[in-house]
Amino acid sequence: MMAGGTAGSRGLDVILIEKNDTLGKKLLLTGKGRCNFTNDTDINGFINNIPVNGKFLYSAFSKFSNRDLIKFFNDLGVKTKVERGGRVFPASDRAEDILNALKRYLRENNVKIARGEVKKILADKQKVLGVILKDGSYISSASVIIATGGLSYPDTGSTGDGYRFARELGHSIVTPKPSLVPLETEESWVSKLQGLTLKNISIRVIDSNNSIIYQDLGEMLFTHYGVSGPVILSASSHMRDMDKNKYRIIIDLKPGLDDEELDRRIQRDFSRYSRRYFSNALDNLLPKSIIPVIVELSGIPYDKYVNQISREERKGLVELLKGLTVTVSRFRPVREAIVTSGGVRVNEINPSTMESKIVKGLFFAGEVIDVDGYTGGFNLQIAFSTGYVAGQNC
Numbered sequence: 001m002m003a004g005g006t007a008g009s010r011g012l013d014v015i016l017i018e019k020n021d022t023l024g025k026k027l028l029l030t031g032k033g034r035c036n037f038t039n040d041t042d043i044n045g046f047i048n049n050i051p052v053n054g055k056f057l058y059s060a061f062s063k064f065s066n067r068d069l070i071k072f073f074n075d076l077g078v079k080t081k082v083e084r085g086g087r088v089f090p091a092s093d094r095a096e097d098i099l100n101a102l103k104r105y106l107r108e109n110n111v112k113i114a115r116g117e118v119k120k121i122l123a124d125k126q127k128v129l130g131v132i133l134k135d136g137s138y139i140s141s142a143s144v145i146i147a148t149g150g151l152s153y154p155d156t157g158s159t160g161d162g163y164r165f166a167r168e169l170g171h172s173i174v175t176p177k178p179s180l181v182p183l184e185t186e187e188s189w190v191s192k193l194q195g196l197t198l199k200n201i202s203i204r205v206i207d208s209n210n211s212i213i214y215q216d217l218g219e220m221l222f223t224h225y226g227v228s229g230p231v232i233l234s235a236s237s238h239m240r241d242m243d244k245n246k247y248r249i250i251i252d253l254k255p256g257l258d259d260e261e262l263d264r265r266i267q268r269d270f271s272r273y274s275r276r277y278f279s280n281a282l283d284n285l286l287p288k289s290i291i292p293v294i295v296e297l298s299g300i301p302y303d304k305y306v307n308q309i310s311r312e313e314r315k316g317l318v319e320l321l322k323g324l325t326v327t328v329s330r331f332r333p334v335r336e337a338i339v340t341s342g343g344v345r346v347n348e349i350n351p352s353t354m355e356s357k358i359v360k361g362l363f364f365a366g367e368v369i370d371v372d373g374y375t376g377g378f379n380l381q382i383a384f385s386t387g388y389v390a391g392q393n394c
């Protein structure tokens, strides 16, 4: 939409081809329906938050920055706001407002919208000729911009078609992999916590060398296969070498208290409930559904009276609450990932124009390119900046 509207603003004759009945199906899901469309950081902040090929985007971000994007939406009537971590949203909290602004941009710039599925891009002597749709119709064109997204959430339309088009035209594709994705874990107790959300926890991710590769504070969720939720999705994009590493996630259930403070807190609860069984004395400390798991992992008999629990046992309990550990076995599949890592190899694309270095008139924008960022609005800014540059240069 950004690429099409920008090309249209130059007076070009533009057709946007979309295989869904409606535009922006994925956009409406973003930021839990609120659309975190960019971040309030500077250009280096962007590059640092884009671990895969961030530097390739330097030129695109210079030509169309987060400031330009915020102004772009403001000019189209969308008020914006900044939240924690520099995340920028529409002030209305409605992704629909962002989509409507883009539709208006397309209308104002006379972009024709064609409902159809592109099947093939035609080229001759390394020069684009046009596209063939699934229904057999042919549209000739001096330029084609591939903005088909990745392989994540295929119900929204991103089914990896762009990788195939690019490959057929001689481009190489870095194997698509999930990023920002839920994680499967080894421990059998995890499935017992299915559906439990933990707020205000902190996590540390440890690799096989016992180095901390990521830490975060926030919310997570247990599922039947493992773990998910904001801090887990962010952590997943730091697990760059799943084959060589056995990653462990250490969950601190009480990050606001140090060991001694937590011990004193437990002692207070234990003296209040001194005549209760251990398993009935943790209600003030933990969500109900996690108590049986903590009791089991602590090794303290559930039916031990709390006034008989030793200092050593209490120390073990503190360690457990501040270091509940899960071992990551694998990523969930790419279709469940928020973004797809991998895609069209960046050294085959001109970073100042987004034009293919292999086929003249062929351009790329968005997630189809081998770039991906962390959470915080970076992925949509990538799509908007590269879309703008492709639209300016096609």
Ligand SMILES: Cc1cc2nc3c(=O)[nH]c(=O)nc-3n(C[C@H](O)[C@H](O)[C@H](O)COP(=O)(O)OP(=O)(O)OC[C@H]3O[C@@H](n4cnc5c(N)ncnc54)[C@H](O)[C@@H]3O)c2cc1C
Residues within 6 Å of the ligand: 017, 018, 019, 020, 023, 024, 025, 026, 027, 029, 030, 031, 032, 035, 036, 037, 038, 116, 117, 118, 119, 147, 148, 149, 150, 152, 153, 156, 157, 158, 159, 160, 161, 162, 337, 338, 339, 365, 366, 367, 368, 376, 377, 378, 379, 380, 381, 383
């Ligand atoms: C649940 C969820 C939440 C997210 N939240 C955020 C967020 O808050 N902030 C953020 O920065 N990023 C977020 N992202 C990531 C962000 O949505 C994507 O990176 C971004 O949408 C990529 O834009 P794109 O235009 O490249 O591809 P897409 O948005 O996937 O659009 C590609 C379009 O191409 C169409 N298409 C594909 N193949 C064909 C074909 N052959 N013919 C015709 N049309 C075709 C598709 O139907 C689709 O409409 C989120 C992703 C998900 C799944």
